[in-house]
Amino acid sequence: MADEPSKQSGATLAEYDLFIDGAFQESTGDERITVGSPYDDEAWATVPNGTEADVGVAVQAARDAFEREWRDTLPSDRAVVLHEIADVLDKHDAELGELETRQNGKLLREMKPQMNAAAEWYRYYASQCRTLEGRTIPVENKGGDVLNYTTREPLGVVGAITPWNSPLLLLTWKLAPALAAGNTFVHKPSEETPVSALRFAELLAAETSLPDGTFNVVPGYGEGAGTALTDHEDVDKLSFTGSTAVGRQIASTAGERLTPVSLELGGKNPNVVFADADLDNVLNGIVKGIFAATGQTCVAGSRALVHEDVYDEVVDRLVDRAAAIELGDPLEESTQMGPLAFRNQYKRVKGYVDLAVEEGATVAYGGEQPSSQPGTCFIEPTVLIDVENDMQVVQEEIFGPVLAVIPFATEAEAIALANDTDYGLAAGVWTNSVAKAHRVADGLEAGTIWVNEYRMVSYASPFGGYKDSGIGREQGEEGLEEYMQTKSVWIDLSEEVSDPFRLG
Template identity: 65%
Template sequence: MTTDTTAYDLFIDGEFVASDEDERIDVEYPYDGTTWATVPSGTTADVDRAVDAARRAFADETWAELLPSERAAVLEDVADAIDEHADELAELETRQNGKLIREMSSQMGGLGEWFRYYAGQCRTLEGRTIPAESKDGQLFTHVKKEPYGVVGAVTPWNSPLLLTVFKLAPALAAGCTFVHKPSSYTPVSALRFAEILHEEGGLPAGVYNVVTGAGSVVGDALVNHDDIDKVAFTGSTEVGRRISADAGESLIPASLELGGKSPNIIFPSADLDNATNGVIKGIFAATGQTCLAGSRVFVHEEIADEFVDRFVERATDIDLGDPMDPETEMGPVAFRDQWETDVSYIETGVEEGATLEFGGDQPDDLPGECFLQPTILTDVENDMTVAQEEIFGPVASVLTFSDEAEVLELANDSQFGLAAGIWTEEMRQAHRVADALEAGTIWVNEYRTLSFNAPFGGYKDSGLGRENGLEGLEAYLQEKTVWFDLSGTVDDPFKLG
């Protein structure tokens, strides 16, 4: 279905510019399938132009050589500009991927805080001195931190701007410049975001560039570009492996935030009202389309029946509908291919012995082709496909356990290690379990909360590196060691040390 559409161009060197070719990509509203925007299907030549602009902005002292206080001031202005346009950006996000407007409004309302936090880091970033261990101490040695240079970033469709800012804010604070390839499903918000950051936030031309297009063309060209100094990626583990291999071939660092199959563990002492809310939040909020979704629900066998009854009762009451309506509680899957993937996993789960406790169908009373009921599978074993592979949809697998040792073994028996939830009123148990779980983020009696000042990333196949917090800034800095001789005499040239 097509309605009035807005045609966007690429954003390169501080302005909108046409692509090297005429081919374009439609952007649809998942709620009803209407096309509301088009963007260029970029080319390798477009990537070259964007990287050249970012390199000039980095090399000609436009950005990296600003005083820390000057760079911080720009980031604070950027934060103010984002605040002023939060409602507009939230609507763009929802129209692209069908996430709830109330969730996107909350995300966009807090997005400026990432830039304010890293503006503060600009002013406090320091190096260090190292005591001399040779020449009788007559050496002065210091370590300074410098930006890598031009960053190539590839981001997904599920939380487009938030996951972009996880990379962009610390990269800019470090003094890097940025070329961004957003998902072809959600490219519009990035283009508008770049415009706001430059025109109203005062970001110099060339510091943040956006090239839309296919991952196989624009993404590959960006990741493999000879003039990219660092790669940052959020997406599937499969694609992350390829990007890591490409970065390794180029000998440049890569930050990878990848897939997840996170356990949400409910012990007998848990407050079941809170635990049920937390499980709903972990899997059905955002229609399950989040890398940290608590898609493996482990429930102690003593309370399993009671919990499942509560879980199903709550699932039946979830209000599906137009994500632009603030009363809607769950929107559509972002696009039809993902819907078909989700349904295929449900069918596989039943074929392997799981029970379809609730859901699994497309409601008849809603438009489009992308709605899927919140789905609960019980009688799931940990070696089933639905318990091991990332589904990326509103599908919860419920498993039972008998004791703490068993659930730790089951929870850690996964290729992934992004996040985990623990529901218990016994705090000693909470500490023991949190220490033993193989995951980068652990929530106790809560789920799916993040902050600009807390590092986020995964163990095992869930990625490499950390975003947010001081660790997120360090990812865009490299160390330089500088030695000064204070003795006035050069040692034996054939003796090292």
Template identity: 60%
Template sequence: MGELETYSHFIDGQYVDSESDDRGEVSYPYNDEVWASVPLGTTGDVDSAVEASRNAFESEEWGDLLPSERADLLENIGDVIDKHAGELAEMETRQNGKLIREMRGQMQALGDWYRYYGAQCRTMEDKVVPVENKNGEMFNYVVQEPRGVVGAVTPWNSPLLLTTFKLAPALAAGCTFVHKPSMYTPVSALRFAELLHEEAGLPAGVYNVVTGEGRPTGSSLVSHEDIDKVAFTGSTQVGREIGKQAGESLIPASLELGGKSPNIVFPDANLNNAINGVIKGIFAATGQTCLAGSRVFVHDDISEEFVDKFTERAAAVELGDPMDPETEMGPVAFKDQWETDMEYIELAQEEGATLQFGGRQPEDLPGECFLEPTILTDVENGMTVAQEEIFGPVASVLTFSSEDEVISQANGSQFGLAAGIWTEDMRRAHRLASELEAGTIWINEYRTLAYNSPFGGYKDSGLGRENGTEGLEEYLQTKSVYKDLSGEVSDPFKLG
């Protein structure tokens, strides 16, 4: 892939050297070739980024912008992303091994998130509340203000998309941003920050990127005394720790966490569509997505036919170089995750599941991280493989005989991020949609998201919502202002 690319932190509108000489490597999961190097950030580096972000928040250049001027900047960002979509897509694929065909689609659509939140800037309104204090002789209005400096920590599986879920509404609200990307995928964030400041016109210090490990870099950021809001996407375990740190600081935290989403197939479903949807839910992106449909519930009446066709389709999935547009499934992003996937497959068999297909590393592909699409049958809902998030191309097939049974099993999980329902009976579909404990429900489709519809989880899948107007509200705080109209102060010993 050429000469090693060396990067620095991006702070206050420019690349800045780290306090430390320690660095981390970025490799291409397809063949393990190292192609980039980034700093392992220190607490001091985080301090510098937060200070730059605070200064920007309080500056006239950013803090005094009218909503329409923020809207113009967000629209500029959308145009810059469109211009550099190809470059950003290739950078994403080189970091985490996701298919170039998927990343091109993501990057080509990414600008619409910023345009949407730009439109939100132009339509935000305060309100007057008709309070009845002092017999109606009080005037009350409510305004929304930016929370301030946001500290964001993002994962490796969809780096710029999941950053955008946070950054676009934060900018629309008038916040500034310090970002700690995953050490597996830091380069696209650095390049993104450079483009936003140099080509889109974002003022210096509004979006800062500090690279490094979860400790000390990430923990220093989310516990920093000058951070006003925390936004995180990642595992439930880490999310709990970040939530505790935010609680100690008494600042709000948005936490988009893990999932163990059910994909439910009824006998009247279009079977080919359902199998396509199940494959889309678990084998697309090599299963490395929080909303993966990793628990496949199939009605007893069609379970045998479904498994046969599902296995046939899994065997035909084309594994290979993610940069090849013909490849259908790339490698697992890194060796530790591959080993975790393999451990779960072995444990499932020890607990009584059957390895229907896959579960091996192909011998004809480079690197150490490829894993065949894997199907486990004879899975019970209480098995480890049906309860814990695997984050790999591993589908657990379970069977059911009634609506009540599948609702109970689907909800029998600590997670509640998403669910899929496959049926031609729309009354049944909406009955299930109302009963399933999940933040996103798809009917006869799977793994689709939109910038104007909220996304987030129930239970251990997180707190708060991203996208839509709900996503914008996460970065705003409310102020209520009362004004006396009577000219007289009310009884000082009486509230009202």
């Protein structure tokens, strides 16, 4: 693990190199990053800590591939490659899913199906390749004797930085539309979870017709390889998923260079529960939103705003549900919640629980490290009550299985509480009233609203945030547009000489 050394069992560690221009290549630097299992702290692999020079080589490989062939590859041929990538994910779902689990401790029962789900993103964007159409625009210049049409073109080289919580799926949200649009790609995965990206790149080189240099992977730390990628003058588009603080830095860099940028950042997402809701369904949704994936997801429903008439019942039932969650080995099918992804993340989450108590909150359940589990990264599912909306634990993203439950009295108060945050990524609304559902969904400041469900995404539906939760959209047609630029072409059909001192 990158933040503090993992214990080593004596077994030989798997060693990976950079993946550039269709093959593994040695780094120009000597430093390596150890990858460990958050379940038992065992180290099992090492990767290079990519240097600025390494990033430069990768960007040049991507530029060469773009200029040489990928930009001019027919959309129908790009679609064929995207289908091949989808087939790789289907074929190697067990291997890639296990690599994901060994890196970040998320459940194999989630990560293996996630590989199959990711495959559908490539198939969806393969279908979008066949609809990359411009349009003809009726204009009135010269009495209409002018033809104006648009074309959509790729941006060029994409530099992407992804987090550790769902490494290959979140890579897919960027890579699939970028390739469909005709761009080439340099990927800097999280230093905590680099192995699956390197293995994925190796499989694509061996089992697809993706041209060499089109997809490159340079692992490393954010302040090294990450900064080198965002600062590189030959990168035409930046895409980042991660913390709002780092997103601001990348946006600032992109702004100075006028580089297009997409940012999918943090969230402090509310589940708004009204008294008329089906509470069995509510409980399932809240658990799904905050305790699944150990709360390590940007859409984690970390605030439950509950109508005062059902508040006590919901809290009691949440405590019972939290106490019944099966912690354990994420590779085991019976496990319902695994460890946090690495030791520093455990310290962060535990620190927020302790801070909540200092601020006056009550831990209704959890908040401790269970002695029955190995390693140093487990924390119990945690339910906080007696919280106020201005507390740090309610306002700041914790990124762990910590739920703050707050009562409200009226619909207007619920909306105000939900919106009283710097974030605006997602929200859940729980009610049996169709009219109320529409009113509240309309009033919430968030990019995704679920009604009587939670934590659902689709390749066809746009995803992104309001406010500090990001810029731009991923998935759907909107996600494809993030990786394209529009050209407007004017053709004079009149054969008349224009007035040189007149516009139009």
